[in-house]
Amino acid sequence: MASIHHSADNAPPRPLLQVRDLEVAFRVEHGLARAVDGVSFDLAAGEVLGIVGESGSGKSVTALSILRLIPDPPGKISKGQILLDDLDLLSLTYDQMRQIRGNEIAMIFQEPMTALNPVFSIGMQVREAVLTHAKISKAEATDRAVGMLEKVGIPSARRRLHDYPHQFSGGMRQRVMIAMALVCHPRILIADEPTTALDVTTQSQILDLMLELKHHESDASIILITHDLGVVAETCDRAVVMYGGKIQEVGTVQQIFADAKHPYTEGLLASLPAMAGPRDEQLYTIPGNVPSIMDMPSGCRFCTRCEHVTDRCRQEEPALHEIGDGQFVRCHLLEPGSKPDSG
């Protein structure tokens, strides 16, 4: 298995987080659904990594697996390694894992309304995150919570400690979530569709906030899970494109958005109504629908919708291989020696 390293030029000696051959299966009534199938990627310190994909691509499951938050049953991490420095998170005891959660790696979620407990004040919820990992007094924890809430832009934070989640707007709730995640200064922040439930202008504010905090505060790494290619393009350093539980393409944002190689990535980008492009043209479309996780095609996962499909694609699963400069693609047509059709 080829390991996927960070772009060669500025690669730090050792990535902060290495995901190796991760496999997550869910037991459903008709069998086993492999939601994530052999996913490997690295995250460097200080990097913002985007994991992008459509529904059912396995991007959220990948994110949850890193913190071992896959509900079991019905799900199970069946294979793989998740290395934080040298520590394999999957081999930790439960109590050791708890020390990682929220402390080393924190997570924020898509829907800030349901992700916050409706019956506890936000002050209690942020403070709880502090007290779980730091041996300090309640008063100190409260001070830290206030400090963090101020940093994420909650006006008159101390006064609002006793307010409940429903008293905040969507954007403010997501700020509270971010404060709660960052209050222990984690090294990695996993953001699972953090702006999907928010309006465009609010999304912009939240993304700015995340980048700003990363930059000035803890210089943590961020894994940003999203389906919005635009968000990836302007916030991430590198991106992982997932489809059908597998990584299809990995590269820097420059590589992915200026020089995408995988037919799926290409198609996805082409099907967006272009900002600059002419209005009256037909949009490019990827034919067909996203296959259900229960009936993934054999061979290449994308073969049912790919324009360049060959018999080999239908039978044989292509491997993820480097096509140069840290860009990896899972496609037979781009393998060394095979001649790609003109796209």
Added chain:
Amino acid sequence: MTSSTPKTDDETHASDHRSLSPLQLRGKRFRRLKRGYYSFVLLVSFYALSFFLPLLMNHRAILVQYNGNFYFPAMASYLHDTFSLGQEKVYLAKTFDQTNRSGRPLFGEANYRELQLSFAEKGSGDFVIMPVIPYGPNESFLDLPGTPPHSPSRIHWMGTDDRARDVMVRLTYGFRISITFALLVTVVGYTIGIVVGAVLGYFGRWVDIVGQRFVEIWGNIPFLYTVIILASILGPSFGLLTIILAGFSWVSITYYLRGEFYREKSKDYVAAAIATGEGHLTIILRHILPNALTPIITFAPFAIVSLIISLVSLDFLGYGLPAPTPSWGELLKQAKVNLRVWHLVVFPLGAMFVTLQLVVFIGEAVREAFDPKVQSRLR
């Protein structure tokens, strides 16, 4: 559409190609829940079988051959009593020239058990085929030794009650009555509840505000008081009890249905129906109602349980079905007078327990089939 966590609900991944409606899918899931499904099969079979009770447990013979003629006394009285069919209600003793032991002609209805014995003694080729258990539900065995209630014995497996009637036979007949009663009340009560709930939930606004007040008033009238008062005045009868209980049981359904209608009404498929120009009645009946029935269906088995309990309770208090109707509660009422007669408590309660247990199993399975609680453990 953004969460990539796979849905574990099989409704989204129906793997077989035959299209199943949501209800059919749930039916399929119900059949997979063995305990509930077999309880359902068992209960339905018992209930179906109970309509043949007059041929299984009766003091009247199934078939009598006498002087070359065939008689069907059990069938005749069953048809006559239940469906008003046929002419003969009972065959008199003189039809078979039955005499008592001293040889005098017997008056009144024929005694088929005796007749069977005397035919056998005579050996004339006439015969009597008795039901498996040759006792009637309202038949008093006054010739048994001792005073009633008699303890369980080899002849009367569950003993007799205070009028020397066979407990087992009365319990079995009581089963049919209890289930029939509960089903009838459920159907009537549900119909009222669905109509009221649908109207309140669909039209909302002042209809709802005013309607809810009335429902609340109705719901706060203590049902037992009313039942007892009305039953003692109008004279207890199966029909009256059904109407009264149905009149009270609809209230809780109304709340469920009102809530469902409120929720469903706000969904876009209803907006689509309105935008199509559908009428109120079509929207209520065709569009919303099929989607609003889930909580009611899951609730139904438990409603039946509570109705059977209500009937037993009323009989126990003495305000239930009119007197010689075989009833579980009536046996318990007898036991209350003398608690040492254990078989009048244990067997009726056992019958009720087994029946309700089956219904509860069905209810749990229905609930599970309609709302599978995927218990996922997060740690």
Added chain:
Amino acid sequence: MASPLLEVKNLVVRYAIWGGILRHKVGEIRAVDDISLTIDAGETVGLVGESGCGKTTVAKAICNILKATAPGVIEQGEVIFHSANGPVNLLPLGRAEMRAHRADIQMIFQDPFASLNPRMTVREIVERPLIVHTDKSRKARRQIVDSLLERVGLQPADATRYPHEFSGGQRQRVGIARALSVHPKLIIADEPVSALDVSVQSQVINLLRELQSEFGLAYLFVAHDLSVVHHISDRIAVMYLGNLVETGDSEAVYRHPSHPYSQALISAVPHPVAGSSREDRIKLTGEIPTPVNKPSGCPFRTRCWLAREECEQSLPPLQQKESGQLAACPWV
């Protein structure tokens, strides 16, 4: 210029807020505040805004389903539909009178899960409008449904299936087939693609455009995604907190937004191109106020970098701007 098909004139929609011991009216929300729009036959008008700005309310008011779905709503103004028999104001029409125009104005909804009745087969869903508005035979309806399904990219065999057996994109196609079944002149599409996967979005957008030229449809395309709206619309109207802040030709509004809010909104859209950065974005401060505590005067003034004292006084009227569009801000 083409003839107007639908004119919305000074539409106001208010929701009453009930409260107090006696549940009397203690206030009201102006969900839609004096909005005027024209949709010509065969054209697409895009209505853009963020959640809670009242764009869906406008869509539902035009279809005259607001009163039937939301309690305590008060509508003012006119929604004039130019039917074959001349113009008619739809707003005051009752259920029965409205039915005559329902076939001409159909709706497509945002959530493909909630907008199809889960207990009906696709055939039943698509043929309901035919049953209500035509007296076609069962067989004729069957043929229409089959051909419609094929037209929107489904199989006739799908007619016997239930919505839960389809993916989001396929469901949205069913919704489109339903809207098309009675040959409408105008389709109100309320966020028709925002719940769909990226790779399916473009399929549906293309389908909507094809159908438009094929059947001469006019669309009111309600969405929050500016790039999609720009792509499909001839003209765009931008809403903020119940007010129309800018309206004009799609290109003009998109390329040269006049109103500060339009500028911010367009600036906030992330571009899926290499090298796009967040640096030169307009950074708005503060949150969108809720309609309950809507600011006086210009609703955008609390977040506007051009705001001055006059903005508190009154709502600026729509004014003609250089690039051709109308914008409700005197300072640009």
Added chain:
Amino acid sequence: MTTYFVRRLLLMIPTFLGVTMIAFAITRVVPGGPLEREIMQLRLGGVTSGESGSGSSSVFDPTADMSSEALEQLRKNFDLDKPGYVAYFLWLKKIAVLDLGESYLKREPVWNLIVHRLPISLTFGLSGFLLAYLISIPLGILKALRHGTAFDFISSTLVFIGYSIPGWALGALLLVFLASGRFYDVFPLGNIKSSSYDDIPSLAKSIDDVDNVSDEFGTFEWERLSFVSKVIDRVYHMFLPVVCYMMSMFAALTILTKNSLIDNLGQDYVRTAFAKGISPARVILLHTLRNSLIPLATGLGHAISVVMAGSYLIEWVFNIDGIGYLGFTSIQQRDYTVVLGVLVVNTILTLLGNILSDFLYAMIDPRIRFE
């Protein structure tokens, strides 16, 4: 929130009026009421004093041979000479000053009858309710956490039994086996305390001897028992009925707890809590349980109405002279002032219970509190 509760309190009024109006109407229109009873008594009095009466006709019309003046006087006594609504308002006026009238049979103010019995009913009912909560909530939590395990399966058997045996029926069964003497004689057949020295349990006898608890005439005086003995005696008498009250709520409450907890365990905020690194115990007992308590708290407010509605059967089985028993016997005897009095008290308690439910709901769920 205050306005909300004021509103709720005001809404009690129409409901209360509606309920009492219907009940009042029933007592007026049905035959066999107090008037007939009074007349029968007068007539019976006549018969015993030797006058000849034409008995046969009286069965159908007890008023047949009454003088019209006497009849009129009687009707006046019961306000039957006035139109229904006038009589209702007269009755309502008295209710407003807590005058519930006088029992026809017991010749005692209804208020006294109720005040005397209400504490008895509430003691039994609420202890049963408390016990049910103490058992069902932990059991429900355990079942939710061990969903699908052997423990869940086995404890479900208990729940199923609880569903299919009503409390009073269990009472009858327990009495047969544990109190009737046919099998065992461990518990008393009824009442709430011993009425003679022989009745009290042997444990209490070992503490107090007969001389200490009798007055100078040798009559047993319960009050003279030592505190410990009193407690033992109370427990001894209350045990079986309280178990029955408990059982009548046990199944539904356990399943409610379990389902509600499972529902909440699947919520997003649980995932957030785990992502923070909080211990599972804290997530479940603090985060999830607080949310799961919402339906349970609602049930707590309805406790009173549950106790009231279920009480007559259990009270009847165990011969407890509580308010349910009073109501039941009054209906049997057509003692309508008592029936209406019990109804008034029940309705008010039920409606207050509903408001208490709302209040508890609001206490637990801040979303309601700030509405």
